[in-house]
Amino acid sequence: MTADRTTRLREIGAVLAERMPSVLDAVITLLESIPPAVGPPRPQRYEITRQIGAGGQAEVLLATVRGAEEFHRLVAVKRVRSDQVNAARAVVDLINEAHVTARFSHPNVVGVLDVDCNKAGQPFLVMEYIDGVDLGKLIETGPVPHPVACFIVRELLSGLGYIHKPRDLGHGRARRGLVHRDVSPHNVLLSWEGEVKLADFGVAQMLERSMTAPALATVGKRGYMSPEQVNRQELEHEHAC
Numbered sequence: 015m016t017a018d019r020t021t022r023l024r025e026i027g028a029v030l031a032e033r034m035p036s037v038l039d040a041v042i043t044l045l046e047s048i049p050p051a052v053g054p055p056r057p058q059r060y061e062i063t064r065q066i067g068a069g070g071q072a073e074v075l076l077a078t079v080r081g082a083e084e085f086h087r088l089v090a091v092k093r094v095r096s097d098q099v100n101a102a103r104a105v106v107d108l109i110n111e112a113h114v115t116a117r118f119s120h121p122n123v124v125g126v127l128d129v130d131c132n133k134a135g136q137p138f139l140v141m142e143y144i145d146g147v148d149l150g151k152l153i154e155t156g157p158v159p160h161p162v163a164c165f166i167v168r169e170l171l172s173g174l175g176y177i178h179k180p181r182d183l184g185h186g187r188a189r190r191g192l193v194h195r196d197v198s199p200h201n202v203l204l205s206w207e208g209e210v211k212l213a214d215f216g217v218a219q220m221l222e223r224s225m226t227a228p229a230l231a232t233v234g235k236r237g238y239m240s241p242e243q244v245n246r247q248e249l250e251h252e253h254a255c
Contacts, residue, residue: 060091060130060140067148067200071095071104071216076143088145089127093138105137111216112139114192122173124203124213144213146206150199169210170202177212 060077067074077091094104115126128140149166152158158166177192194201196214203211 058133060089060138062091066090068095069214069216071098072108074141077140079140088143090124090141090143091138092141093132093136107216108139109137115215118177120173120176122169122210122212123176124211141213144203144205144209144211146204146209148200149202149204152204153199166202166204166210170197170212173210173212 059081060079063076063078065073066076071094072092073095075091075093077089078086079089080086092108094101094108098104109129112126112129115123118125124144125142126139127142129137130140131137174194174197177194180191192215194212194215196216197212201212201214203209203213205211
């Protein structure tokens, strides 16, 4: 490299070193003046129709999922209510419910199909839609005939037995047993075809040998709790409702 070239490079370096701070400041100012890029709206696969149920933390909505080739199917969407005071805690509970029930597959348990977010980024659960009424509404119409009551109880116990039992999922994975903790008429869904489905695992608790204080908190509806649940004692299969 010639002396003349070396001198020119040093001169250029000196100029850059002197001017770079102002150049960087100009670039930063320019970037800050540009509004955030707004991409295309997130496509919404689920078209909300109407509300079909509501509880203390969440509401359930009837929706239609649409796919290719004009595919469509009715589903139930569960999301945190807009007037929920402790929304952050409710969202965590909703996600936990999705994880707990993700691997459930039983004819007497409402299945969770998907977890998605709306345009605002708020998550919601997508569940199978049961076209019918809940047991609470049936009871309001009058005494339930004995054969019908026996059938409902038998189907419900089948679902409870399924969720109570730990299962080997293979490949070193296991599904722990679960206590529903809120088996009440409004969480027992009856389809017009005669299906009986246990729903709403928002306050469910894994069956474990030791339970923490938050896990033992009194949740559910007192009229349908076992004495052990009311007294915040450890719940097992014998008194798991």
